[in-house]
Amino acid sequence: MVGFLFLRLTGKKAVAEMHSFDLLYIFVLTNIISTPVEVASLGKAIMYAAITVMIYKLIVRLSLHNKLRWIMYDSPTVLIRNGDIDRKGLKTVRMPVAELLGHLRVKGYSDTQNIALAVMEETGEISVIPKSEYRPVQPNDLQLQVKQEYLPIPLIMDGQIISHNLKYLNLDLDWLLQEVKTAGQKVENIILATFQENGKLFIDHNEIQEHQHNPYYYRPGKDH
Template sequence: MNFEYLSIFLLKPALVFTTAYILFRMAGKKAVSQMSNFDLLLTFAIGTIISEPILTSKVSMSIYYAVIFLVFYLLIEKLSLHNKWRWFLVVQPTVLIRNGDIDEKGLKKERLTVNELLGKLREKGYADPHDIDLALIEESGQISVIPKANARPVQPRDLNLQTARNFVPIPLILDGEIIEHNLTYLKLTKQWLFHKLSEKGIQTTAISSIMLGTLNEKNEIVIDQHLSQDVSTGDPYLYKPGDDE
């Protein structure tokens, strides 16, 4: 009897959860990010099928059907990569604005109102449709906007400026722990890191207080510690809404 209760309340939910996790991992990142029609169908189908055995005893059949749905999904994804099938399987983008003019047919097709379109443009940082060269509603339902040349943000090349290559700060300390594989990648040692920290007045015993430590393009360590600033000094820049007055 104890094993029966263990199976119902622990083993079965664990099996269902693990199976669903594995299936979504197999489906890939796209299936759980910006969903297309097929992505949404797979998510609902697997979610419904895989949760059914929690209330019944049909675990094996539910897993079987969920796997079959995944196989069909992966097959459709494979076919959609070929131009011969893509036009049929993949929803094509719909034009909403072209050269500053709102496409009424596009709005009617996607069942969008002008107010909703204007709201989507504001989310992209544009208030006037006349500033838009092309606006599309993509397969995922997201609206992509290409502004006119005179309405887009100024680029350094517009001003003939030379810019340095982007550098992504590399984490070396995260939540008080040294990221050793990043040190290895950079061919650096812990002794080098300890030396850099000591230059900033931070002892090795205080590493646990470091929330984030990154290496910048100047080969310097930038530190963000778990230290709250004293707000009792009356500094207006340190005010937090809700503080007692």
């Protein structure tokens, strides 16, 4: 529990974007927290863990300055430039060509000639920028005006009402329960209910609709 609280204090970065320094921090913190199991000194372990967290947060704050950042973190490594594989870059990150091609397929690209730039980022993730003629068409390319994207707001998830979203929308519980009742559903049976752009409530419940062997609704396996 103490370890979880310290990780929460650290912030999302150490968990979501693991650099080499972040991994080292997690390793050190884990060893400090596990000390009471061996020597039964909970107080010292908590104190040392707290000091470690503070030092880590201080160093991360200092790393926002570019000069220190280039010392602590690896620079991005170019793997493909203008359709040509960078052999030196692959050697630097110790990646065989077959693995690079696999990463490209995951990103939706099958031919290295279509790639303008592929880079291994500081976190180990590979980002791919296709050549302009191979990138997806954007509305701006066709000079189309599109409306602002609307994100459906969940009001019920896994049978539980999301009260803070109701409050955000200035809606009350009675309205939600009435909508659920009108749909012939019960809150506890609803997987997801979202507030739509048109002001309506969309409900996804647990019932699976049978489609009478429609090939468009094929499910893999023998239990069709």
